[in-house]
Amino acid sequence: MQADNQIRPGELAADWSGADADVVFIGRIHTPWSELADCPRHGRADGPLCRIEIFETWGPALAGLDEGALLEVFYWLHRSRRDLLQQCPRNDGVPHGTFSIRSPIRPNPIGTSVVRLESRDGNNLFVRGLDCLNGTPLVDLKPDRKVFVPLAPPKPGDFLVGDA
Numbered sequence: 001m002q003a004d005n006q007i008r009p010g011e012l013a014a015d016w017s018g019a020d021a022d023v024v025f026i027g028r029i030h031t032p033w034s035e036l037a038d039c040p041r042h043g044r045a046d047g048p049l050c051r052i053e054i055f056e057t058w059g060p061a062l063a064g065l066d067e068g069a070l071l072e073v074f075y076w077l078h079r080s081r082r083d084l085l086q087q088c089p090r091n092d093g094v095p096h097g098t099f100s101i102r103s104p105i106r107p108n109p110i111g112t113s114v115v116r117l118e119s120r121d122g123n124n125l126f127v128r129g130l131d132c133l134n135g136t137p138l139v140d141l142k143p144d145r146k147v148f149v150p151l152a153p154p155k156p157g158d159f160l161v162g163d164a
Protein backbone atom coordinates (compact mmCIF):
# COMPACT_ATOMS: atom_id res chain seq x y z
CA MET A 1 0.00 0.00 0.00
CA GLN A 2 1.26 3.50 -0.83
CA ALA A 3 1.88 5.75 2.18
CA ASP A 4 0.21 9.18 2.30
CA ASN A 5 2.15 11.76 0.28
CA GLN A 6 4.56 9.32 -1.35
CA ILE A 7 5.42 10.20 -4.97
CA ARG A 8 5.32 7.47 -7.67
CA PRO A 9 7.74 7.03 -10.60
CA GLY A 10 6.59 9.28 -13.48
CA GLU A 11 4.81 11.79 -11.24
CA LEU A 12 5.60 15.51 -11.26
CA ALA A 13 5.27 17.89 -8.30
CA ALA A 14 4.91 21.68 -8.39
CA ASP A 15 7.29 24.08 -6.71
CA TRP A 16 4.53 25.80 -4.80
CA SER A 17 3.47 27.22 -1.46
CA GLY A 18 0.91 29.58 0.00
CA ALA A 19 -2.84 30.08 -0.18
CA ASP A 20 -5.09 32.71 -1.78
CA ALA A 21 -8.30 32.33 0.21
CA ASP A 22 -9.75 31.20 3.51
CA VAL A 23 -12.20 28.30 3.64
CA VAL A 24 -14.68 27.78 6.46
CA PHE A 25 -15.49 24.21 7.41
CA ILE A 26 -19.24 24.11 8.03
CA GLY A 27 -19.39 20.59 9.41
CA ARG A 28 -17.87 17.14 9.52
CA ILE A 29 -18.68 13.95 7.66
CA HIS A 30 -19.04 10.66 9.50
CA THR A 31 -18.50 7.55 7.38
CA PRO A 32 -17.62 3.89 8.06
CA TRP A 33 -14.10 4.32 6.57
CA SER A 34 -11.16 5.13 8.82
CA GLU A 35 -8.44 4.16 6.29
CA LEU A 36 -7.94 5.69 2.84
CA ALA A 37 -7.55 2.27 1.28
CA ASP A 38 -11.03 1.27 2.48
CA CYS A 39 -12.85 4.26 0.92
CA PRO A 40 -14.69 3.61 -2.36
CA ARG A 41 -13.24 5.43 -5.37
CA HIS A 42 -16.64 7.09 -5.86
CA GLY A 43 -19.85 7.13 -3.86
CA ARG A 44 -22.79 4.97 -4.86
CA ALA A 45 -26.51 5.54 -4.42
CA ASP A 46 -26.70 2.19 -2.61
CA GLY A 47 -23.65 2.88 -0.42
CA PRO A 48 -23.77 2.88 3.39
CA LEU A 49 -25.74 5.46 5.33
CA CYS A 50 -23.39 8.29 6.38
CA ARG A 51 -23.97 11.24 8.67
CA ILE A 52 -23.20 14.82 7.73
CA GLU A 53 -22.93 16.88 10.90
CA ILE A 54 -23.53 20.60 10.37
CA PHE A 55 -21.87 22.82 12.97
CA GLU A 56 -24.36 24.75 15.09
CA THR A 57 -23.58 28.16 13.58
CA TRP A 58 -24.74 26.96 10.17
CA GLY A 59 -27.83 25.02 11.26
CA PRO A 60 -30.34 27.70 10.15
CA ALA A 61 -28.89 27.42 6.64
CA LEU A 62 -30.48 23.96 6.33
CA ALA A 63 -33.98 25.45 6.02
CA GLY A 64 -35.69 24.17 2.88
CA LEU A 65 -33.75 20.91 2.62
CA ASP A 66 -36.36 18.16 2.47
CA GLU A 67 -35.99 14.43 2.91
CA GLY A 68 -35.47 12.76 -0.46
CA ALA A 69 -33.60 15.79 -1.85
CA LEU A 70 -30.59 15.23 -4.09
CA LEU A 71 -27.67 17.25 -2.78
CA GLU A 72 -24.20 17.99 -4.03
CA VAL A 73 -21.75 17.72 -1.14
CA PHE A 74 -18.37 19.49 -1.23
CA TYR A 75 -15.70 18.30 1.17
CA TRP A 76 -12.06 18.96 1.91
CA LEU A 77 -9.91 15.89 1.31
CA HIS A 78 -7.69 16.88 4.20
CA ARG A 79 -5.24 13.99 4.01
CA SER A 80 -4.22 14.71 0.39
CA ARG A 81 -0.96 16.19 -0.77
CA ARG A 82 -1.60 19.25 -2.95
CA ASP A 83 1.41 19.75 -5.19
CA LEU A 84 1.19 17.12 -7.94
CA LEU A 85 0.92 18.38 -11.52
CA GLN A 86 1.00 14.93 -13.04
CA GLN A 87 0.07 11.79 -11.19
CA CYS A 88 -0.23 8.08 -11.75
CA PRO A 89 -3.48 6.62 -10.39
CA ARG A 90 -2.90 3.32 -8.66
CA ASN A 91 -4.94 1.36 -11.21
CA ASP A 92 -2.98 2.30 -14.37
CA GLY A 93 0.44 3.72 -13.42
CA VAL A 94 0.43 6.19 -16.36
CA PRO A 95 0.96 9.94 -15.68
CA HIS A 96 -2.18 12.09 -16.05
CA GLY A 97 -2.50 15.87 -15.67
CA THR A 98 -4.12 16.56 -12.32
CA PHE A 99 -7.01 18.51 -13.86
CA SER A 100 -7.88 15.65 -16.22
CA ILE A 101 -8.80 13.21 -13.44
CA ARG A 102 -10.87 13.18 -10.23
CA SER A 103 -8.02 12.17 -7.92
CA PRO A 104 -8.14 13.58 -4.37
CA ILE A 105 -4.65 15.00 -4.97
CA ARG A 106 -5.08 18.58 -6.30
CA PRO A 107 -4.09 22.12 -5.29
CA ASN A 108 -7.43 22.60 -3.56
CA PRO A 109 -8.39 19.06 -2.52
CA ILE A 110 -12.15 19.45 -2.86
CA GLY A 111 -14.20 16.32 -3.41
CA THR A 112 -17.81 16.33 -4.52
CA SER A 113 -20.52 13.68 -4.43
CA VAL A 114 -24.19 13.68 -5.22
CA VAL A 115 -26.12 12.17 -2.32
CA ARG A 116 -29.75 11.48 -1.44
CA LEU A 117 -30.96 13.01 1.83
CA GLU A 118 -32.65 10.07 3.51
CA SER A 119 -33.48 11.74 6.80
CA ARG A 120 -32.62 14.66 9.01
CA ASP A 121 -32.30 14.92 12.77
CA GLY A 122 -31.65 18.57 13.67
CA ASN A 123 -28.24 19.44 12.31
CA ASN A 124 -27.47 15.87 11.25
CA LEU A 125 -28.19 14.78 7.69
CA PHE A 126 -28.27 11.06 6.89
CA VAL A 127 -27.25 10.38 3.29
CA ARG A 128 -26.00 7.71 0.89
CA GLY A 129 -23.44 8.28 -1.86
CA LEU A 130 -20.23 9.37 -0.11
CA ASP A 131 -16.69 8.10 -0.57
CA CYS A 132 -14.62 9.97 2.03
CA LEU A 133 -12.79 9.16 5.24
CA ASN A 134 -14.53 9.39 8.58
CA GLY A 135 -13.95 12.92 9.93
CA THR A 136 -13.57 14.63 6.54
CA PRO A 137 -14.33 18.37 6.83
CA LEU A 138 -17.44 19.66 5.05
CA VAL A 139 -17.09 22.72 2.81
CA ASP A 140 -20.54 23.24 1.26
CA LEU A 141 -23.91 21.75 0.35
CA LYS A 142 -25.97 22.67 -2.72
CA PRO A 143 -29.08 21.26 -4.37
CA ASP A 144 -27.98 19.00 -7.20
CA ARG A 145 -27.95 20.94 -10.48
CA LYS A 146 -29.89 18.21 -12.32
CA VAL A 147 -32.99 18.89 -10.25
CA PHE A 148 -32.51 22.44 -9.01
CA VAL A 149 -34.93 24.93 -10.54
CA PRO A 150 -33.24 28.36 -10.66
CA LEU A 151 -35.17 31.18 -9.01
CA ALA A 152 -34.61 33.41 -12.07
CA PRO A 153 -35.91 32.34 -15.50
CA PRO A 154 -33.23 31.13 -17.95
CA LYS A 155 -31.82 33.54 -20.53
CA PRO A 156 -30.83 32.69 -24.12
CA GLY A 157 -27.43 30.98 -24.08
CA ASP A 158 -27.70 29.65 -20.52
CA PHE A 159 -26.68 26.03 -20.06
CA LEU A 160 -29.81 24.11 -19.15
CA VAL A 161 -30.30 20.76 -17.47
CA GLY A 162 -29.64 18.06 -20.07
CA ASP A 163 -27.27 20.18 -22.21
CA ALA A 164 -24.15 18.24 -23.19
Ligand code: SAM
Pocket residue numbers: 036037039040041042043076077078079080102103104110111112113131132133136137
Ligand atom coordinates in the same frame (compact mmCIF):
# COMPACT_ATOMS: atom_id res chain seq x y z
N1 SAM B 1 -16.19 11.79 -5.31
C1 SAM B 1 -15.17 12.77 -5.13
C2 SAM B 1 -14.94 13.52 -6.44
O1 SAM B 1 -15.18 12.96 -7.50
O2 SAM B 1 -14.57 14.70 -6.37
C3 SAM B 1 -13.86 12.21 -4.58
C4 SAM B 1 -13.26 11.15 -5.47
S1 SAM B 1 -11.69 10.61 -4.85
C5 SAM B 1 -11.20 9.54 -6.19
C6 SAM B 1 -12.15 9.50 -3.57
C7 SAM B 1 -10.92 8.97 -2.87
O3 SAM B 1 -10.34 10.03 -2.10
C8 SAM B 1 -11.18 7.86 -1.89
O4 SAM B 1 -11.22 6.61 -2.53
C9 SAM B 1 -9.97 7.98 -0.95
O5 SAM B 1 -8.86 7.30 -1.52
C10 SAM B 1 -9.64 9.48 -1.00
N2 SAM B 1 -10.09 10.19 0.20
C11 SAM B 1 -11.29 10.07 0.82
N3 SAM B 1 -11.35 10.90 1.87
C12 SAM B 1 -10.16 11.55 1.93
C13 SAM B 1 -9.63 12.56 2.79
N4 SAM B 1 -10.31 13.05 3.82
N5 SAM B 1 -8.37 12.98 2.54
C14 SAM B 1 -7.67 12.50 1.49
N6 SAM B 1 -8.12 11.56 0.64
C15 SAM B 1 -9.36 11.10 0.85
